[in-house]
Amino acid sequence: MIWLLNDFDLLAVLLHAVTLSLEALLVGGVLFLLVVGVPGGADARALRACRRGMEWAALAMILAEVASVTVESLLVIGTAGVTVAQALSGGPLLAHTCSAFCALVLLLLARFSQDRLRGWVQAAMLAAAIGLLGSAVSLSHAVSRMDHRVVLTAYTALHHVGAAAWIGAMPFLLIALKRTDDIAVARRVIGRFSRMAMVSVALLIGAGLGLAWFYLASPSGLYGTTYGVLVMVKTYLLLLILILGAANWYVAREAERAPARLLMRLRRFAEVEVALGFTAILAAAALTSQPPAVDLPMDRLTLPEIAARMRWETPRLKSPPFAALSPATPIDVAVKMAQYQPPAASDTNDMAWSEYNHHWAGLVVVLAGALALMSRFKRMRWARFWPLSFAGLAMFILLRADPENWPLGPRPFWGSLFEPEVVQHRAAALLILAFAAFECAVQAGKLRAAWTQYAFPLMCAAGAALLLTHNHTLATGKDEVLALMSHAAMALFGVTAGWARWLELRLPKDEGEQRFAGYVWPVALMLAGLVLLDYREM
Amino acid sequence: MRDNASFRQRVSVVALAVALLLLLPHAAFAHAVLVKSSPAQGATVKAGDVDITLTYNSRIDALHSSLHLVGADGKAQTLAVDAHAGPNQLVAKATALPAGAYKLEWQVQASDGHISRGEVAFRVG
Numbered sequence: 001m002i003w004l005l006n007d008f009d010l011l012a013v014l015l016h017a018v019t020l021s022l023e024a025l026l027v028g029g030v031l032f033l034l035v036v037g038v039p040g041g042a043d044a045r046a047l048r049a050c051r052r053g054m055e056w057a058a059l060a061m062i063l064a065e066v067a068s069v070t071v072e073s074l075l076v077i078g079t080a081g082v083t084v085a086q087a088l089s090g091g092p093l094l095a096h097t098c099s100a101f102c103a104l105v106l107l108l109l110a111r112f113s114q115d116r117l118r119g120w121v122q123a124a125m126l127a128a129a130i131g132l133l134g135s136a137v138s139l140s141h142a143v144s145r146m147d148h149r150v151v152l153t154a155y156t157a158l159h160h161v162g163a164a165a166w167i168g169a170m171p172f173l174l175i176a177l178k179r180t181d182d183i184a185v186a187r188r189v190i191g192r193f194s195r196m197a198m199v200s201v202a203l204l205i206g207a208g209l210g211l212a213w214f215y216l217a218s219p220s221g222l223y224g225t226t227y228g229v230l231v232m233v234k235t236y237l238l239l240l241i242l243i244l245g246a247a248n249w250y251v252a253r254e255a256e257r258a259p260a261r262l263l264m265r266l267r268r269f270a271e272v273e274v275a276l277g278f279t280a281i282l283a284a285a286a287l288t289s290q291p292p293a294v295d296l297p298m299d300r301l302t303l304p305e306i307a308a309r310m311r312w313e314t315p316r317l318k319s320p321p322f323a324a325l326s327p328a329t330p331i332d333v334a335v336k337m338a339q340y341q342p343p344a345a346s347d348t349n350d351m352a353w354s355e356y357n358h359h360w361a362g363l364v365v366v367l368a369g370a371l372a373l374m375s376r377f378k379r380m381r382w383a384r385f386w387p388l389s390f391a392g393l394a395m396f397i398l399l400r401a402d403p404e405n406w407p408l409g410p411r412p413f414w415g416s417l418f419e420p421e422v423v424q425h426r427a428a429a430l431l432i433l434a435f436a437a438f439e440c441a442v443q444a445g446k447l448r449a450a451w452t453q454y455a456f457p458l459m460c461a462a463g464a465a466l467l468l469t470h471n472h473t474l475a476t477g478k479d480e481v482l483a484l485m486s487h488a489a490m491a492l493f494g495v496t497a498g499w500a501r502w503l504e505l506r507l508p509k510d511e512g513e514q515r516f517a518g519y520v521w522p523v524a525l526m527l528a529g530l531v532l533l534d535y536r537e538m
Numbered sequence: 539m540r541d542n543a544s545f546r547q548r549v550s551v552v553a554l555a556v557a558l559l560l561l562l563p564h565a566a567f568a569h570a571v572l573v574k575s576s577p578a579q580g581a582t583v584k585a586g587d588v589d590i591t592l593t594y595n596s597r598i599d600a601l602h603s604s605l606h607l608v609g610a611d612g613k614a615q616t617l618a619v620d621a622h623a624g625p626n627q628l629v630a631k632a633t634a635l636p637a638g639a640y641k642l643e644w645q646v647q648a649s650d651g652h653i654s655r656g657e658v659a660f661r662v663g
Contacts, residue, residue, distance in 0.1 A: 072651060076602045079604065079645055080604035082601065082602060090599050090601060090602055090647075091651075092647070092651030138650070139651050141650060143597075143650055144596035144597045144650045146596065146597065146626055288652070289569055291571045295571050295596075
């Protein structure tokens with residue numbers, strides 16, 4: 001059991017991210033139907049499609065909650081020595097069960113209600129949505145606080161409502177618009193959604209500021225703690241979404257001029273808004289597993305320390321010898337130690353080894369971005385095979401990322417997988433290898449199906465988003481914050497690159513925005529590489 | 539043929555999703571933070587019965603939490619946790635401790651479900 005402990009911890013955070021996203025989607029779906037779709041007179045076909053979407057989301061929520069109960073119960077049974085009956089009691093388990101029940105109610109209502117939702121169906125949907133919201137809020141920081149519990153719980157609930165009514169409802173707007181032929185109906189639906197979105201943005205930001213006031217408590221809480229860095233990440237994503245939202249608001253106002261073309265642009269921007277919104281929810285899930293900054297008054301980063309770390313230095317392109325690294329702890333000892341103790345401090349050679357890895361990886365990413373940029377010019381079409389450089393990166397990660405494990409170190413391949421960081425590195429290497437082969441085939445014209453083009457933007461954006469929750473197991477709090485800052489910057493450039501490429505592929509050809517997006521993503525990729533090149537552990 | 543393409547597409551999407559889920563890394567699991575302990579980290583206490591109080595920054599669920607006392611010989615004993623302690627405290631008693639080095643290994647579940655772990659080393663002398 002202890003063997004699997006770390007991976008179960010990993011799974012618990014993953015499931016939390018999934019349930020938060022599905023909560024936003026389901027509550028957003030209900031709000032879309034009750035506030036926008038039904039009163040806005042959306043087509044029956046569109047409403048039916050929205051209900052189908054809710055059915056799938058509800059089913060996924062039930063499965064995710066069952067998995068959460070299973071994982072959390074196994075964790076406390078295996079590590080706290082409680083009985084099965086004890087494990088299946090308590091507030092968090094009750095919240096998961098309530099959430100699964102509400103999702104089941106929504107599934108049944110969405111499945112068996114008629115096209116025009118009757119009054120009692122609407123009331124039942126609203127009640128189930130409130131139940132889902134309450135369950136999610138009861139698993140937030142607010143309920144476990146010793147002070148200001150009521151105020152913080154209220155702010156958290158409003159923050160969730162704002163996120164659901166904006167980000168969670170938007171996929172249903174896309175579903176509805178895709179199935180609406182009448183431009184007048186589409187405009188009415190967009191108008192109602194815009195008004196709901198404006199109120200929800202105000203709620204989201206207002207409640208977010210309130211939470212930040214209590215949880216950050218000071219400027220150093222923002223820049224000196226992991227909690228604060230993740231808040232900054234959410235703020236950056238919010239700004240991007242607001243820019244796209246403003247563009248959509250403008251498009252919606254101009255829709256009479258050339259309805260079909262402008263509606264297409266609106267849908268494309270909305271797709272990216274949704275994706276960035278769910279990236280922000282992922283950052284929120286990472287945030288809930290961190291202690292609020294106000295609880296960590298000591299060991300915070302100072303501005304001069306951040307400036308010193310950000311100062312550019314020559315990348316380390318010469319590796320220390322493998323023999324100079326700290327000897328690997330036997331796997332059984334490492335597993336036992338990992339349960340209660342923070343990791344031991346790395347020595348200079350270990351840190352130099354890690355920096356060398358990051359810097360070479362940075363060079364490869366800068367090269368890939370530069371080649372992708374060059375390939376836009378007719379004389380340099382050969383550069384379109386830029387994904388090949390990533391194949392080398394994958395082999396590099398596999399060989400060097402975890403030197404205490406197979407193939408370089410003494411720990412066996414399977415035994416090494418007890419550590420989530422190793423699992424992540426190996427999965428990343430495989431993904432990058434698969435992506436390199438895939439994108440090369442697309443560039444060479446061997447894969448022609450439209451969906452194959454989307455593999456790169458999706459993998460780039462999703463991989464970068466997941467980087468937001470990647471923590472190196474470093475010995476001190478300050479090092480962890482600095483590492484998270486690097487990861488967050490890389491992640492945000494990666495997310496920007498992925499969705500800019502998505503827009504380039506999806507927007508109508510040869511329009512200003514489409515060409516602009518085509519230059520944004522290679523540059524963002526190069527910037528991510530530069531951050532890697534400036535990564536330091538000492 | 540179309541069915542095969544559709545199947546391949548679905549398999550690719552599922553494979554991508556699984557790979558990405560595998561990639562979803564761990565956050566630092568330090569949600570409930572130990573803010574005070576008695577005995578304190580590195581402290582020396584008198585031999586005999588030792589009252590233990592660990593205080594956290596947030597409410598915890600004592601029923602789903604655990605406390606182990608590990609002696610210098612590496613042997614661990616599970617301590618019974620007081621179910622009626624403060625909402626943010628883990629309280630227990632270790633009886634008849636002889637002189638030596640000890641560590642408390644704790645695991646707590648915060649009221650919001652997150653689990654944290656850590657240890658406190660002290661001496662009995």
